[in-house]
Amino acid sequence: MAKAKNVVVAQSGGPTPVINSTLRGIVDMCKAMPDRFGTVYAGFHGIEGVLKEELLDMSAQPAEEIALLGVTPAAGGIGTCRYKLKPKQTEDFERVIDIFNAHAVGYFFYIGGNDSMDTANKVAKLAQERGRDLVAVGGPKTIDNDVGDSEFKLIDHTPGYGSVARYWALTGQNANEENDGSCPADPVLVMQAMGRKIGFIPAAARLADPERRLPLQIYLRESGLTLAAMADLVNDELKRSGRCLVVVSEGFDVGSVGERQDSFGHTQFSSSATTVEQVVVNYLNDVGLAARGAARGNVPGTDQRHNMIYASIVDIEEAYKLGQKAVQIAVENGSGYMSTILREPGPIYQVRYDKVPLEQVANSERHFPEAWISASRVDVTDDFVRYARPLIGDAWPAIPLVDGRQRFARLEKLFAPHKLPAYVPQAYRTE
Amino acid sequence: MAKAKNVVVAQSGGPTPVINSTLRGIVDMCKAMPDRFGTVYAGFHGIEGVLKEELLDMSAQPAEEIALLGVTPAAGGIGTCRYKLKPKQTEDFERVIDIFNAHAVGYFFYIGGNDSMDTANKVAKLAQERGRDLVAVGGPKTIDNDVGDSEFKLIDHTPGYGSVARYWALTGQNANEENDGSCPADPVLVMQAMGRKIGFIPAAARLADPERRLPLQIYLRESGLTLAAMADLVNDELKRSGRCLVVVSEGFDVGSVGERQDSFGHTQFSSSATTVEQVVVNYLNDVGLAARGAARGNVPGTDQRHNMIYASIVDIEEAYKLGQKAVQIAVENGSGYMSTILREPGPIYQVRYDKVPLEQVANSERHFPEAWISASRVDVTDDFVRYARPLIGDAWPAIPLVDGRQRFARLEKLFAPHKLPAYVPQAYRTE
Numbered sequence: 001m002a003k004a005k006n007v008v009v010a011q012s013g014g015p016t017p018v019i020n021s022t023l024r025g026i027v028d029m030c031k032a033m034p035d036r037f038g039t040v041y042a043g044f045h046g047i048e049g050v051l052k053e054e055l056l057d058m059s060a061q062p063a064e065e066i067a068l069l070g071v072t073p074a075a076g077g078i079g080t081c082r083y084k085l086k087p088k089q090t091e092d093f094e095r096v097i098d099i100f101n102a103h104a105v106g107y108f109f110y111i112g113g114n115d116s117m118d119t120a121n122k123v124a125k126l127a128q129e130r131g132r133d134l135v136a137v138g139g140p141k142t143i144d145n146d147v148g149d150s151e152f153k154l155i156d157h158t159p160g161y162g163s164v165a166r167y168w169a170l171t172g173q174n175a176n177e178e179n180d181g182s183c184p185a186d187p188v189l190v191m192q193a194m195g196r197k198i199g200f201i202p203a204a205a206r207l208a209d210p211e212r213r214l215p216l217q218i219y220l221r222e223s224g225l226t227l228a229a230m231a232d233l234v235n236d237e238l239k240r241s242g243r244c245l246v247v248v249s250e251g252f253d254v255g256s257v258g259e260r261q262d263s264f265g266h267t268q269f270s271s272s273a274t275t276v277e278q279v280v281v282n283y284l285n286d287v288g289l290a291a292r293g294a295a296r297g298n299v300p301g302t303d304q305r306h307n308m309i310y311a312s313i314v315d316i317e318e319a320y321k322l323g324q325k326a327v328q329i330a331v332e333n334g335s336g337y338m339s340t341i342l343r344e345p346g347p348i349y350q351v352r353y354d355k356v357p358l359e360q361v362a363n364s365e366r367h368f369p370e371a372w373i374s375a376s377r378v379d380v381t382d383d384f385v386r387y388a389r390p391l392i393g394d395a396w397p398a399i400p401l402v403d404g405r406q407r408f409a410r411l412e413k414l415f416a417p418h419k420l421p422a423y424v425p426q427a428y429r430t431e
Numbered sequence: 432m433a434k435a436k437n438v439v440v441a442q443s444g445g446p447t448p449v450i451n452s453t454l455r456g457i458v459d460m461c462k463a464m465p466d467r468f469g470t471v472y473a474g475f476h477g478i479e480g481v482l483k484e485e486l487l488d489m490s491a492q493p494a495e496e497i498a499l500l501g502v503t504p505a506a507g508g509i510g511t512c513r514y515k516l517k518p519k520q521t522e523d524f525e526r527v528i529d530i531f532n533a534h535a536v537g538y539f540f541y542i543g544g545n546d547s548m549d550t551a552n553k554v555a556k557l558a559q560e561r562g563r564d565l566v567a568v569g570g571p572k573t574i575d576n577d578v579g580d581s582e583f584k585l586i587d588h589t590p591g592y593g594s595v596a597r598y599w600a601l602t603g604q605n606a607n608e609e610n611d612g613s614c615p616a617d618p619v620l621v622m623q624a625m626g627r628k629i630g631f632i633p634a635a636a637r638l639a640d641p642e643r644r645l646p647l648q649i650y651l652r653e654s655g656l657t658l659a660a661m662a663d664l665v666n667d668e669l670k671r672s673g674r675c676l677v678v679v680s681e682g683f684d685v686g687s688v689g690e691r692q693d694s695f696g697h698t699q700f701s702s703s704a705t706t707v708e709q710v711v712v713n714y715l716n717d718v719g720l721a722a723r724g725a726a727r728g729n730v731p732g733t734d735q736r737h738n739m740i741y742a743s744i745v746d747i748e749e750a751y752k753l754g755q756k757a758v759q760i761a762v763e764n765g766s767g768y769m770s771t772i773l774r775e776p777g778p779i780y781q782v783r784y785d786k787v788p789l790e791q792v793a794n795s796e797r798h799f800p801e802a803w804i805s806a807s808r809v810d811v812t813d814d815f816v817r818y819a820r821p822l823i824g825d826a827w828p829a830i831p832l833v834d835g836r837q838r839f840a841r842l843e844k845l846f847a848p849h850k851l852p853a854y855v856p857q858a859y860r861t862e
Contacts, residue, residue, distance in 0.1 A: 015609050045612065073605055075612030166835075170740065173837050174504055178446050178737035181476065181506030189733065208836070273713045277730075278705065299708075301729030302620065306609035309601065309740055392835050396827065404597075404823050405639070406604050 004036055005106025008099075009058070010043030010050055012112030012119070013082060013142065015074035016160025017311040018319035019111060020409065022139045023077055024069040025323020026109050027058050036331060041103065041416055045079035047110075047119070051095050051425045055103065055416040068409035070316060071399045074306035077409055085119045089426040093126050100127070100134060102419040109326050111139040113147050113158075117338050118362035124335040138338035138358055139326045141319075143305045145200040148340075149364045154356050156343040159322055160305070162315030162391030165204035167304045168193060169392055172208025172216065172245065175298070179243050180214075187243040188234060188284060188295035192277035194304055196251040197221065199368040200388075201304070203380045205247040207392060210385045215241040217378040221251035222368050225377055227280065231288025233378055238289070246280070246295075254279045275299055308406065314393035318351065325353040349390035435467055436537025439530075440489070441474030441481055443543030443550070444513060444573065446505035447591030448742040449750035450542060451840065453570045454508055455500040456754020457540050458489050467762060472534065472847055477512035478541075478550070482526050482856045486534065486847040499840035501747055502830045505737035508840055516550045520857040524557050531558070531565060533850040540757050542570040544578050544589070548769050549793035555766040568757045569769035569789055572750075574736045576631040579771075580795045585787050587774040590753055591736070593746030593822030596635035598735045599624060600823055603639025603647065603676065606729070610674050611645075618674040619665060619715060619726035623708035625735055627682040628652065630799040631819075632735070634811045636678040638823060641816045646672040648809040652682035653799050656808055658711065662719025664809055669720070677711070677726075685710045706730050739837065745824035749782065756784040780821035 009026050011019055023042070030037035040058040043049035049056070056078055058066070069077050085092050100108065110120035117138045124136035140147050145161035148154035171191070179189050195201035199220030209216050215237045219225060225233075230246075237244040254276055277297040284295040304310075318341055325339035337355040344350040372384040400407040440457050442450055454473070461468035471489040474480035480487070487509055489497070500508050516523050531539065541551040548569045555567035571578050576592035579585035602622070610620050626632035630651030640647050646668045650656060656664075661677075668675040685707055708728040715726040735741075749772055756770035768786040775781040803815040831838040 015612065072608065074609035076608035077612070079612035081613075169835065170837060171734065171738070173839070174734065174738045174740070177503065177507030177739075177839060178505035178733055181446065181508070181510035182512075273716065274705075274709065278709060296732065297730075298732030298734055299728075299730040300734065301727065302609055303602065303605065303729055303731065307602070307605045308608075309605070389835065394832060394835050396830075396832070399827075401825055401827070404600065404820065404825050406601060408604070408608060 004034065004038040006038040006104045007040040007107040007109065008043055008050060008055065008105050009040065009109040009111070010046050011075055011078060011080040011141070012046050012110065012116040013080060015080055015306050016141055016143050017073040017163040017306065017308050018159050018315045019075060019080070019141050020069040020072045020077040021316050021319035022111050022141060022159060022323035024066055025320040026139070026327055027066055029324040029327035031059065033331070037107065038104065041105070042078035044415070046081035046083060047085060047096070048081045048083040048425060049079070050099055051092060051423055053099055053418050053420055053423070056411065057414040057416060060414045061411055065409045065411055068407065070320065071308060071397060072408040073308035073311065077411060083425060083427065084115060085122070087122065092426045093123065095423055096123055097127055097130060097132060098420060101132065103416055106134060107330050108134060108136040109139060109330070110136065111141050113142040114362060114364070117358045121336060121358035121362055135330045135335045137326045137330045137335065138361070139322055140338055140340065143201065144195050144198055146198045146366045148361060148366055150367045150369060152343070154361055154364055155340045156351065157341065157391060159315055159319035161200060162312040162318070162393070163310060164194070164201055164304050165207060165388050166312045166392035167307065167310040168201065168204040168247070169207035170310055171300065172205045172247070175245060176208065176214050179245055186294070186296050187238060188246060188289070190246045190248060190277050190280050190284070190295055190297035192250055192275060192297065192299045193247055195221070195249055198366065199249060202247045202249045203368065203372070203384055204388055206380050206385055207388055210389070214245060215243055216245045216247070218380060219246065219248040219252050219378060220368065220373065221249045221253070222373060223252070223377045227254055227283050227288070230280065231284060234284060235289060248276055248280055250276050252276050308397065308399055311397045312391060312393040313395050313397055314391055316397060321353055329355045435465060435469040437469040437535045438471040438538040438540065439474055439481060439486065439536050440471065440540040440542070441477050442506055442509060442511040442572070443477050443541065443547040444511060446511055446737050447572060447574050448504040448594040448737065448739050449590050449746045450506060450511070450572050451500040451503045451508040452747050452750035453542050453572060453590060453754035455497055456751040457570070457758055458497055460755040460758035462490065464762070468538065469535065472536070473509035475846070476510035477514060478516060478527070479512045479514040479856060480510070481530055482523060482854055484530055484849050484851055484854070487842065488845040488847060491845045492842055496840045496842055499838065501751065502739060502828060503839040504739035504742065508842055514856060514858065515546060516553070518553065523857045524554065526854050527554055528558055528561060528563060529851060532563065534847055537565060538761050539565060539567040540570060540761070541567065542572050544573040545793060545795070548789045552767060552789035552793055566761045566766045568761045568766070569792070570753055570757045571769055571771065574632065575626050575629055577629045577797045579792060579797055581798045581800060583774070585792055585795055586771045587782065588772065588822060590746055590750035592631060593743035593749070593824070594741060595625070595632055595735050596638060596819050597743045597823035598738065598741040599632065599635040599678070600638035601741055602731065603636045603678070606676060607639065607645050610676055617725070617727050618669060619677060619720070621677045621679060621708050621711050621715070621726055621728035623681055623706060623728065623730045624678055626652070626680055629797065630680060633678045633680045634799065634803070634815055635819055637811050637816055638819060641820070645676060646674055647676045647678070649811060650677065650679040650683050650809060651799065651804065652680045652684070653801070653804060654683070654808045658685055658714050658719070661711070662715055665715060666720060679707055679711055681707050683707050739828065739830055742828045743822060743824040744826050744828055745822055747828060752784055760786045
């Protein structure tokens with residue numbers, strides 16, 4: 001029997017409440033097969049940690065902390081980074097292979113979005129070219145739900161999306177309680193949702209009100225609406241119900257109204273340094289609405305991607321199993337795949353875990369289905385609700401409290417010893 | 432024995448997650464004394480509903496809905512309003528008395544802040560002058576914790592504050608998980624807290640990290656710091672730990688930097704239509720920090736006062752008992768009091784419910800104790816932590832979920848029949 005090889009796992013891109021569940025699934029599964037897998041290292045702060053030889057020893061962590069990763073949000077566990085291995089950064093790629101050689105790494109698990117799948121694929125290929133037996137498998141992750149294809153054949157949904165969808169379902173409900181009962185002075189509440197390029201996140205606000213009883217309008221980036229059209233629609237709603245909940249994508253096109261210049265002739269603040277929410281609220285108050293000061297806004301910002309309180313237990317479980325599945329794929333199928341989740345047909349929500357070639361994922365692009373945007377352009381259809389509803393689950397996550405605070409995983413700073421000279425990642429060089 | 436008299440309860444001002452618990456306490460306690468109390472009406476949307484004779488019949492509501500008020504946030508139950516009965520609005524005062532006469536109301540419970548206690552007091556006095564036997568008792572409420580005195584002798588803390596304190600404790604923890612593990616591109620996260628006039632809300636962010644292990648800076652309105660000083664302090668923290676969590680009060684003085692003009696010579700947007708968070712983030716990125724684009728911000732906005740998920744179970748219970756206590760005061764002591772909560776001395780958190788004259792509350796003013804601001808001006812002391820920590824409790828609130836959504840109370844629209852001609856509240860008249 002072949003000697004067990006070590007493992008490197010790394011996360012990439014923006015965090016989610018369940019990214020650490022996938023990490024946990026990988027660690028648990030590797031530990032369950034000691035003949036096959038040696039030490040599991042985590043690239044501290046993603047691939048950057050691999051380049052810098054900052055390898056956190058996950059095998060030596062207390063079992064309790066690994067378990068708590070399941071209720072620890074964001075990237076607090078091992079960190080993440082937006083550092084990208086671009087094709088021309090050949091030295092970076094070589095460095096990764098050198099690090100893997102130096103630490104007897106035979107398996108590389110990369111948790112991330114489309115770009116990361118591309119990177120994992122390239123690393124695997126390069127290793128092969130250099131005659132090294134490296135198995136690279138990806139694990140999907142994004143709150144944006146933009147991994148894979150628009151037909152949901154490569155992947156049904158990405159881990160992280162179910163939790164941010166639950167964020168908007170519950171946040172929308174709570175916001176309605178105030179908006180419904182509050183004074184006529186603030187009848188319009190504008191809430192800015194993430195998802196600069198794709199509308200799955202704001203769309204999930206419909207889950208707060210699937211029966212359409214509330215005066216809720218959802219402005220996807222894909223709506224094609226203008227600020228002026230929004231003002232008309234909000235005014236209509238004010239006439240109907242005296243109030244309006246507006247969920248607007250941070251990618252909603254506010255046109256040139258968003259660009260504000262400084263009167264002193266120099267740009268003190270960058271013109272893009274105004275949120276869509278602020279532009280919308282100001283426009284409604286100053287131009288669009290009859291009553292001045294009728295709109296106010298909330299910008300949850302990063303809270304929607306790092307807040308464990310809203311995490312979907314369905315999402316937590318699926319993310320964990322996708323981590324486990326990635327390890328199973330590495331053992332049974334070898335390099336070049338991403339673990340994926342596919343939905344079984346039929347009225348009962350049921351999924352199966354499968355594999356999909358990294359190359360297919362890397363070359364795919366997902367759009368928000370046009371058929372799921374309502375004719376009104378400010379709503380999504382029941383088909384979308386049927387798609388998204390099962391993802392938010394039916395229970396609260398069980399986050400332990402210690403001394404009134406959330407008890408998140410606290411990994412010990414146990415790093416692999418340095419074996420190679422220091423290295424400056426290519427993108428950080430100032431040549 | 433005297434015939435039972437009817438009851439009017441009304442809420443005033445901004446909502447909290449536990450305002451409906453006080454309402455529930457009043458309704459339950461009145462129902463428990465049918466010899467004393469007849470029908471309990473709620474002024475729909477506060478005192479405005481009383482003026483308009485929109486009286487929701489709370490006695491006829493299903494028991495389940497009344498119970499669910501305990502986990503229903505904001506003012507969704509009966510609504511609230513910022514409408515104020517100003518002393519000169521004598522017609523409004525007369526109208527309230529007329530409404531009470533018409534509906535055989537002998538008890539008036541008013542849930543609100545300092546202003547509302549003043550109003551309740553004036554209504555009671557006017558009723559007396561008119562020879563009417565009306566018992567008016569107040570119930571305290573504000574997330575700002577600004578009711579009463581600075582020595583905490585009239586009231587220890589207001590219901591609502593414990594929940595928003597828990598909001599900042601848990602939000603701060605979740606934000607740290609991303610800030611700690613995220614890429615160096617976004618090392619500064621600015622979060623804007625409510626509390627325009629007083630610093631109790633941003634101060635509560637310290638509960639996220641009472642041991643001071645995190646790079647957390649808290650900018651109270653009372654700090655006296657400038658934007659330039661903030662930039663220096665944040666730069667210091669970046670040098671120390673490479674990252675910084677900034678909690679800034681919406682009342683923090685950003686000086687003239689916040690005023691932005693339009694280059695076209697006309698004011699397209701009101702110059703005040705920029706959040707403190709936006710000014711701070713822009714200032715840090717464009718002027719204050721070495722690295723451009725190093726700061727980003729979240730504005731939770733109204734979420735912090737209407738989000739049930741964060742509600743403190745201590746706060747829920749205390750708010751309920753303060754409602755009960757208000758009814759007990761009405762029975763045993765009569766008119767002119769507010770129910771209050773006082774802290775017993777000693778290391779074990781223990782409170783007692785008492786009464787305090789409305790007039791004392793109305794004429795008092797609370798400041799954030801200067802002694803609780805640290806010498807650094809960007810932190811609060813352990814004494815503050817000892818004060819605030821018990822208020823957030825040690826458990827999650829039990830919010831029922833139905834079909835994945837929060838099951839909030841849904842009161843039936845059962846209104847008392849109109850007995851008086853229609854009336855336009857004085858502040859709404861266009862004479």
